[in-house]
Amino acid sequence: MNWLANNLDVVGGHLLSHLLLAVPPIVFSFLLAIPAGWLANRVRWLRAPLLTGAGLFYAIPSLPLFVVLPVIIGTGIRDPLNIVVALTLYGLALMVPVAADALRQVDARAVDAADALGYPPLRRFLGVDLPLAGPALLAGLRVVAVSTVSLVTVGAVLGIPSLGMLFTDGFQRGIIASVLTGIGATVALALVIDGLLVLAGRALLPWTRRAPRTEAALATRGAGA
Amino acid sequence: MNYLLDALAWIADPARWPGPDGIATRLGEHLAYSAVGVLIACAIGIPAGWLVGHTRRGRGLAVGLSGAARALPTLGVVTLLGILLGIGLVGPLVAFVVLALPSVLAGAYAGVEAVDPQAVDGARASGMTEAQVLTRVEIPLGLPLLVGGVRSAFLQVIATATLAAYVGAGGLGRYLFLGLKTQDYPQMLAASLLVVALALVCDLVFAALQRVAAPAGVRPH
Structure with a gap:
């Protein structure tokens, strides 16, 4: 506790860097996964590459990806952009199959009814398909958020500032309090973001109170480190 | 692209494969x-998962x-155990087990739990004991x-x-x-490519195992 009190500014700085690295991938992967999932359902020949590719990509460990990615996208290895792109890709790997599944399971009768009422396609998608897929999308997004917050720490071994620096500094100098603070802060941050997503879900999807089954389906898929 | 060629040349160099610090040893260790x-x-x-x-x-x-x-940062677990148990293999090994356990547990209980309740009821109705229900119905189907x-779990530990x-x-x-440490990017890249290849091969092997593991009656296709 003493250590934490004396290093509050350091921890705060790392927390801020951590947020800046974690939030964009969560947002980007969510926004990109919806059109990608829609495409996977609509364009037959895209379905297998998108879904199998997502599954296979998820098998790639994070640290090697952080090292390989700069060669492909032309950034430096210590560039925070690397982490953002890599984590967005992981988020997509998790989220695209979820989005495809969620959109496909929308009750066809509701969609037919909207068509019969003369909804234009985009308005039908945004007003009928998307909200009905909402609970499953939210379940997937929560998994993405929590694992993204945890994965950001890995960048610390390459020198990219985040709460993970508390692990590397703590290890180098043998300060257990630093490592424990890092674990606590990372888990707490993940829980806070998860809680905010749940609240957002309650506000945007007021008709849902029970967790959809996607959560259980995802339980067997651990997060790659 | 030059880096990539350097990295591939690094891997292809036969002198790097044998010996106690050779690629073969490190791959085997991994x-x-x-x-x-x-x-x-x-x-x-x-x-534990079957019981649950x-x-x-x-x-x-x-x-x-x-x-x-999922929220637990791997690097945190690795460094914490590194400080507590000292440099060497015990700390990392404990970390591997801690991080692999949740996936294995989830797979074991989810498998048993997802079995069609009618199959379980049928097994009970035909006079199977609880142990038989578990070993002959729930475990094979799960x-x-x-x-x-x-x-x-395996991929988690590779990472x-x-x-x-x-x-x-x-x-x-x-x-x-x-x-x-030595700012040798081609070597870092070579190591990363090897880990990625290892992970993908293992994932494909497990995907095949997963298909074989399904009892003939419930196998898709």
């Missing part, structure tokens, strides 16, 4: 870590555990999900083993951190 870590996790997690799935007791705990594990859990080189373990991560 695989051995993953296998040992997952085997220990299986020895603990599979019986069969009795439906402690389900909340099992679900919570696998959820919480096998694909269990293999799926072991699959993600963690790369990080474990940071606290002094062997494996392919050694080259990565050596390259980082």
Whole structure:
């Protein structure tokens, strides 16, 4: 506790860097996964590459990806952009199959009814398909958020500032309090973001109170480190 | 692109493969870590998961555990155990087991839990004992999900083993951190490509195992 009190500014700085690295991938992967999932359902020949590719990509460990990615996208290895792109890709790997599944399971009768009422396609998608897929999308997004917050720490071994620096500094100098603070802060941050997503879900999807089954389906898929 | 060629040349150099610090040794270490870590996790997690799935007791705990594990930063676990248990293999090995356990547990209980209740009722109605219901119905039908859990556990440990080189373990991560320290990017890249290849091959092997694990009656296609 003493250590934490004396290093509050350091921890705060790392927390801020951590947020800046974690939030964009969560947002980007969510926004990109919806059109990608829609495409996977609509364009037959895209379905297998998108879904199998997502599954296979998820098998790639994070640290090697952080090292390989700069060669492909032309950034430096210590560039925070690397982490953002890599984590967005992981988020997509998790989220695209979820989005495809969620959109496909929308009750066809509701969609037919909207068509019969003369909804234009985009308005039908945004007003009928998307909200009905909402609970499953939210379940997937929560998994993405929590694992993204945890994965950001890995960048610390390459020198990219985040709460993970508390692990590397703590290890180098043998300060257990630093490592424990890092674990606590990372888990707490993940829980806070998860809680905010749940609240957002309650506000945007007021008709849902029970967790959809996607959560259980995802339980067997651990997060790659 | 030049870096990529350098990295491939690094891997292709036959002089780097043999010896105690050769690629063959490091690759073997990496695989051995993953296998040992997952085997220990299986020895603990599979019986516990089957018990939870069969009795439906402690389900909340099992679900919570696998959820919480996702939030747990791997690097934090590795460095914490590195400080507590000293540099060497014991710390990383404990970390591998801790990080592999939730996936194995989730696979074991989810597999048993997902079995069609009619099949279980049918087994009971035809006079099977509880032990027979578990071993002849629930376990075989739940096998694909269990293999799926072991699959993600194995990949998790392959990833963690790369990080474990940071606290002094062997494996392919050694080259990565050596390259980082000496600013030898081709070597880091070569190590990363080797880990990625290893992970993808293992994932494909497990995908095949998962298909084989399904009993003939419920196999898709």
